[in-house]
Amino acid sequence: MDNIWWTSLLFTRKRRFWVHNISSRRESFGEFHNLLDDLLKDEERFWRYFRMSSYTFKYILELIHTSIKKQNTNFRRSISPEERLMVTLR
Numbered sequence: 001m002d003n004i005w006w007t008s009l010l011f012t013r014k015r016r017f018w019v020h021n022i023s024s025r026r027e028s029f030g031e032f033h034n035l036l037d038d039l040l041k042d043e044e045r046f047w048r049y050f051r052m053s054s055y056t057f058k059y060i061l062e063l064i065h066t067s068i069k070k071q072n073t074n075f076r077r078s079i080s081p082e083e084r085l086m087v088t089l090r
Contacts, residue, residue, distance in 0.1 A: 032083040050089050061085050 039046040039054075046054045061082060068085070070078035 030083075032080075032086050036082070036086060050086075052089075057085070057089075 035049075039049055043054060046057075050057060064085070065081045068081045072078050
């Protein structure tokens with residue numbers, strides 16, 4: 001009986017989540033979802049933020065879109081190519 005208890009104690013792990021609580025709220029509070037639309041409306045602010053024009057950003061995205069796109073799973077949504085590019089450039 002003691003042996004079973006010790007075995008279960010040894011193999012009990014703290015459960016981890018696929019998506020951290022902070023990451024699950026990134027669509028509501030994240031920089032990409034709140035800032036990119038505003039930056040696209042104002043070319044000067046876009047330039048100051050990325051050091052490139054919005055046309056250049058869109059051109060680069062068009063070139064690498066298929067290479068950096070990931071597939072959504074049942075457990076979590078993937079980060080969009082636009083967001084990946086934005087994080088890389090910033």
